[in-house]
Amino acid sequence: MDLTRTPEEEEFRAGLRTWLAKALPSLPPKPSPDDWPARRAYDLGWQRMLYDAGYAGLHWPLDAGGRGATPTQHLIFLEETEKAGAPYVGANFVGLLHAGPTIAAEGTPEQRARWLPPVLRGEEVWCQGFSEPDAGSDLAALRTRAWRDGDDYVVSGSKIWTSHAEVADWCELLVRTDPAAPKHRGISWLALRMDAPGVTVRPLRTLAGSTEFAEVFLDDVRVPVAHRVGAENDGWRVTMVTLSFERGTAFVGEVVACRRVLGELAREAHRNGRWDDPVLRRHLGRLNAEFRALWRLTQWNVSEAQSTGGVPGVGGSVFKLRYSHARQELYDAAAEVLGPDAADLGREWTLDRLSSLSYTIAAGTSQIQRNIVAERILGLPKGR
Amino acid sequence: MRFQLTEDQKALRDGVRGLLAGRFGRAALRAAVEAPGLDRTLWRELGAAGFFALRLPEAEGGVGLGLPEAVLAFEEAGRFLLPGPLVATHLAAGEVAGAATGETVVTAVHGGLVEWLTQADVVRGDTAGAEPLRSVDPLTPLHRVPGTAEPAPLVMLLTAAEQLGTAARTCELAVQHARTREQFGQPIGAFQAVKHLCAEMLVRVETARVAVYAAAVTADPLDIAAARLLADEAAVRGTRDCLQVHGGMGFTWESDVHLYLKRAWVRTQRGESVTESEERLARELLSGTG
Ligand SMILES: Cc1cc2nc3c(=O)[nH]c(=O)nc-3n(C[C@H](O)[C@H](O)[C@H](O)COP(=O)(O)OP(=O)(O)OC[C@H]3O[C@@H](n4cnc5c(N)ncnc54)[C@H](O)[C@@H]3O)c2cc1C
Numbered sequence: 001m002d003l004t005r006t007p008e009e010e011e012f013r014a015g016l017r018t019w020l021a022k023a024l025p026s027l028p029p030k031p032s033p034d035d036w037p038a039r040r041a042y043d044l045g046w047q048r049m050l051y052d053a054g055y056a057g058l059h060w061p062l063d064a065g066g067r068g069a070t071p072t073q074h075l076i077f078l079e080e081t082e083k084a085g086a087p088y089v090g091a092n093f094v095g096l097l098h099a100g101p102t103i104a105a106e107g108t109p110e111q112r113a114r115w116l117p118p119v120l121r122g123e124e125v126w127c128q129g130f131s132e133p134d135a136g137s138d139l140a141a142l143r144t145r146a147w148r149d150g151d152d153y154v155v156s157g158s159k160i161w162t163s164h165a166e167v168a169d170w171c172e173l174l175v176r177t178d179p180a181a182p183k184h185r186g187i188s189w190l191a192l193r194m195d196a197p198g199v200t201v202r203p204l205r206t207l208a209g210s211t212e213f214a215e216v217f218l219d220d221v222r223v224p225v226a227h228r229v230g231a232e233n234d235g236w237r238v239t240m241v242t243l244s245f246e247r248g249t250a251f252v253g254e255v256v257a258c259r260r261v262l263g264e265l266a267r268e269a270h271r272n273g274r275w276d277d278p279v280l281r282r283h284l285g286r287l288n289a290e291f292r293a294l295w296r297l298t299q300w301n302v303s304e305a306q307s308t309g310g311v312p313g314v315g316g317s318v319f320k321l322r323y324s325h326a327r328q329e330l331y332d333a334a335a336e337v338l339g340p341d342a343a344d345l346g347r348e349w350t351l352d353r354l355s356s357l358s359y360t361i362a363a364g365t366s367q368i369q370r371n372i373v374a375e376r377i378l379g380l381p382k383g384r
Numbered sequence: 385m386r387f388q389l390t391e392d393q394k395a396l397r398d399g400v401r402g403l404l405a406g407r408f409g410r411a412a413l414r415a416a417v418e419a420p421g422l423d424r425t426l427w428r429e430l431g432a433a434g435f436f437a438l439r440l441p442e443a444e445g446g447v448g449l450g451l452p453e454a455v456l457a458f459e460e461a462g463r464f465l466l467p468g469p470l471v472a473t474h475l476a477a478g479e480v481a482g483a484a485t486g487e488t489v490v491t492a493v494h495g496g497l498v499e500w501l502t503q504a505d506v507v508r509g510d511t512a513g514a515e516p517l518r519s520v521d522p523l524t525p526l527h528r529v530p531g532t533a534e535p536a537p538l539v540m541l542l543t544a545a546e547q548l549g550t551a552a553r554t555c556e557l558a559v560q561h562a563r564t565r566e567q568f569g570q571p572i573g574a575f576q577a578v579k580h581l582c583a584e585m586l587v588r589v590e591t592a593r594v595a596v597y598a599a600a601v602t603a604d605p606l607d608i609a610a611a612r613l614l615a616d617e618a619a620v621r622g623t624r625d626c627l628q629v630h631g632g633m634g635f636t637w638e639s640d641v642h643l644y645l646k647r648a649w650v651r652t653q654r655g656e657s658v659t660e661s662e663e664r665l666a667r668e669l670l671s672g673t674g
Contacts, residue, residue, distance in 0.1 A: 001393065001452045002386050003601045266669035275670075278663075285662030288669055289595070289610035296387075296594035303387035318590050321583075371576070373583035378559045380582060383574025 003299070005072065012069075013076045019053055020084040027087070033351070034210055036091075040125060040167040043090035047122030056120040057096075064104035065117045071302040075252070082256035089253070091164050095119040095126035097250035099172045102189075102242045106230050115170070115191065127168035129159040129192065129216055130239070136161075137368050139174075140183045140236060144218060146175035146190070152222040153177070153190065155198075158215060161362075165201045165214035168194050172242065173223075178233050187235035189242075191227040198222075208354040209345075246363050247316035251323055252298045258330055259291045261352075265330075269337045280336055287333060290326050297322070314376045317369045324359035324366060331356045387597070389456070396453055400460040403433055408464050410640070417522050417643065422468055422489060422503045431486020435461075435470075436477045440484055446477065451538075455545040455600040462549025462619075465647055467523040469500045471542045471654070472508065480506050493533040494654040501527045509533045521646040535656035537608045543654045544596050544608070544615035550651075551592060551618035554626040554644050555585040561630055578629060585622045592618035606668050609661040616658065619648035 005013070027046065031038035050056045059074035060066020069077075089096055100119045103111055118124040135142040144157025155175055162171070171192040178186030192199070198221035203211035230238035266284055269275040297319050305312040331353035335342035344350055360366045374380040389397070407426055416423070430436065438454050440446020447453075454474065461470055472492035473483050482488030483506075491500045493509030501507060501514060502525070514527040559582050562573030572578045592614040599607035623645035627634040634641045652658065 001389060001597055001601050003598060263669050266666065270670055281666040282659060282662040284669060285664065285666035286613060288665040289613040289662075292607065292610045293591045293595040293614050296598040297591060299598075300387045300594045307386075307388065315590075318587050321587050322591055367576075367580070370580040370583035373586055374573075374579040378555075378582055378586060380559065380562055380573035380579050381571050383570060383576075383579075 005076070009070070009072055009076060012073050013080060016055070016077060016080050017084070019055075020080065020086060023049055023053065024084060024086060030087075036164075036167050036211065040091045040164075043087065043092050044122040044125070046087045047092050047096075047120075051121045056122075057100075057116075060100070060104055060116070060120070063109075064100075064112050065120050066104075071306045075299065075302060078253040079256055082253060082260065088257070091125050091167055092119070092122070093250070094128050094164065094168075094172065095124065095170075098242050098245040099126040099128070099170070101245045102172070102238065103191075103229060105241055106189075106238050110226075111191075111229060124169040125164060125167055126170045126172060127162050127164045127194070128242075129162050129165075129171040129173040131161050132158060133160050137365055139239070140187065142174055142176060142187065144173075144175050145179065146177050146188065146223070148177075148225070149222075151225050153188075153225060153228075155190070155192070155218050155221045155223055158217045160215050161204070161213045162201075162216050163213045163362075165194070165216050166203055166211065170194060171216070174235055174239060177235075181233060184236045186233050187239070188232050189229045189235040189238040190223050191229065192218075192221065192223055196221050196223070206355075207357070208351055243364065244312045244314070244316055247312075247320045247369075250363075251320070252302065254327075255291065255294045255298055255323065258327060259295065261334070261349075262287055262291055262330060265334055265337050272337070272339070274337050274339065280333075283333055283336070287326070287330055290329075294319070294323055294326060314372060317364075317372045318377075320363065321366055321369045321373065327359050328356045387594075393453060393456060396449075397456045397460060400433075400435070400457045401463070403429075404460055404464040404466060408466055413465055413640070413643070416467060420467075420522060420525070422500060424489075427468065427473075427489060428486040431484065436474050436486055437484035438474070438477075440478045444478055445484060450600075451541070451603055452597065452600040454542065455596060458542045458545035459549035459552070459596075462546030463553040465523065465550065465643055469504060470546075471539055472499075472504075474542065475536070475538060476506070476508065480508075492539075493529055493531075494539055495535070495657070496529060496532050497650075497653055498527045498529055499524050499650075501525070519650070521643075521650045523643065524647065524650050526650070535660070537603070537605045537655075540612045540655035540661075541596070541599055541603075541608045543651050544592075544599070544612045547612075547615035547619035547648060547651055548589070548592050548596050550644050550648055551585075551589045551615070551622040554619075554622045554641070555582065555589050557641065557644075558582050558585060558626040558629040565631075572629070581625045581629060585618075585625050588614075588618040588622060606665060609656075609664050612655065613658065613661055613665075616648075616652045620645075620652060623648050 031042050057066035058069040058077050062068040100116055103115050132142050146153040146155045171194055173190045173192040175188055176186050177188040198219040200217040202215045204213055204215055205211055274280055301315050301319055334349040341347055375382055434447040435457055437446040438449050442448040469491035473490045476490035477484035480490050483490050488506055489504045490506045491504035498511055510531055511529055513530045517526045517528050519526040562578050563571055565572050595611040595614045599611040627641045630641055633639050
């Protein structure tokens with residue numbers, strides 16, 4: 001057990017702070033939350049700034065275009081950027097946090113060279129085409145088909161709840177390449193160009209009123225066989241790698257953000273008089289304990305992933321379960337602090353409260369995470 | 385930063401676990417319930433193994449280790465439900481003659497209670513007006529005291545470590561039972577309602593574990609307050625869920641589940657109250673250093 005930072009790490013932190021203090025004031029104004037093309041441009045612009053300053057892909061391997069930094073440096077990066085109020089990954093979420101790492105772990109040298117640098121340079125946005133209308137929790141039941149035709153696959157089917165599909169250049173796409181095989185065996189993981197002929201994106205409105213996800217229809221879309229990551233019909237294994245990144249490490253930065261929000265809640269309560277309510281104070285105190293522990297859990301998971309060669313383990317499900325519920329509690333507490341203003345959609349915390357509701361669903365529901373913890377960590381039998 | 389245990393720390397944990405498994409296994413635990421009383425021989429053996437002198441400098445005859453190691457040892461004590469004023473004696477090592485070696489049994493006023501008052505050789509704190517209670521935990525005799533002592537962060541940290549051990553053990557017991565007990569023609573662990581209870585137990589254990597270990601590294605009073613809240617939660621809710629998984633058998637005296645549950649309840653009374661910990665963590669949010 002060692003939570004100390006080395007002098008090099010502290011030096012890294014100091015350098016980053018100095019850079020952030022200079023870089024952030026030069027950012028353009030934040031776009032409106034509904035304007036996705038503007039948000040894409042903003043998020044990519046920030047990614048480009050990070051790249052130019054040498055802060056892109058810190059913890060990615062060197063031969064994947066990353067900096068090969070220690071996980072601790074990556075954690076320092078997340079802490080410092082969040083504390084300084086830097087933009088969140090946003091539209092770059094999938095590319096930076098799970099499609100990219102999957103390609104780095106499973107792709108061929110050509111695939112790494114083709115897809116990873118544009119993600120780091122802020123040139124290309126990725127989305128995730130896993131879920132289908134009839135295959136959500138039961139992801140392996142997916143039906144989108146891919147037939148071999150020469151050097152291409154011809155893909156037909158549909159995907160749903162695809163976040164950022166409208167503004168994405170590439171999609172990590174799961175397709176069925178062998179319908180005769182048992183359902184987990186006949187799947188392949190492809191990289192699909194979103195502007196390929198036959199791809200139609202229809203925005204879906206979320207309960208928060210925004211269009212951050214979409215339905216994607218695929219009608220005889222040609223995808224080169226060379227764009228398959230992993231072997232044909234071995235896509236389920238590759239998918240597990242993607243999901244372990246998505247559940248294991250993708251939310252790390254958000255925990256820091258939640259801790260900041262918690263401090264803001266306390267100060268707002270102090271300002272508007274709600275602080276005098278001991279029940280509310282105790283609630284906020286408990287949330288402080290909760291998010292301190294969640295931060296430690298991220299440190300633990302990153303430390304574990306490091307010692308097992310970089311791919312996070314099923315421990316990510318433990319984190320995801322606890323975090324997704326804590327985040328919802330945080331914004332419920334925000335509503336207690338806001339009082340009548342909690343009914344105002346113009347308040348950032350009200351919108352955040354709405355979007356927190358997706359955390360126990362997206363990336364695998366809480367029920368699915370509990371199954372994973374019970375069966376894969378505790379060894380309980382599969383069953384009803 | 386490397387959060388995991390070092391090889392030495394794993395060896396220490398395994399050593400304590402081995403000692404306690406040999407000396408205070410299930411049979412000994414049940415025997416102690418039938419004939420309560422402090423086992424002085426075991427106490428000296430713990431002393432000889434360095435349990436009390438763990439953090440005492442080697443120059444003073446101690447083992448010279450730190451809080452993280454002490455937390456690992458106390459986690460094991462909590463796992464085996466080892467009875468006695470372990471925290472008070474450990475904290476008295478180097479200050480009270482004989483505490484380090486286990487010759488002297490030391491107890492102290494923690495919160496509004498004193499554990500093992502009449503069996504201890506030395507009592508720290510003001511025990512004027514102490515009244516015996518019928519302790520809810522058959523393995524922890526208790527007295528109530530009118531005043532309360534200033535809460536010591538280390539008492540709370542080591543107690544949190546015991547709660548963690550108890551929580552981890554009850555999760556294991558629940559899982560073992562769920563794997564073997566059959567109803568409707570299959571192990572009850574195949575039913576999702578049971579499976580999910582067990583999964584939540586593990587999530588609470590792992591969350592408490594990182595909080596307790598981190599607090600042992602930083603020794604920061606706020607980290608300790610957070611660790612105690614999460615460890616209390618993991619132990620109290622975990623033992624209750626463990627009872628639920630055991631069904632009617634869990635409600636019997638023969639099953640061990642109630643022993644874990646009762647000890648977890650008693651430990652929540654040590655140090656400052658839960659409310660005080662929550663208020664302390666709330667105040668810190670205002671100071672903006674969180
Ligand atoms: C905001 C948001 C963004 C998303 N982004 C993407 C994306 O970018 N790409 C993508 O591919 N997908 C995305 N998703 C989809 C998400 O992964 C699925 O919604 C999720 O996996 C659940 O599937 P489902 O919606 O079909 O629910 P269902 O599977 O129909 O589940 C409905 C309910 O039944 C429960 N249930 C189902 N099976 C079981 C079981 N075996 N045991 C117990 N309970 C069960 C579930 O827990 C849930 O409560 C997103 C979802 C949201 C909300």
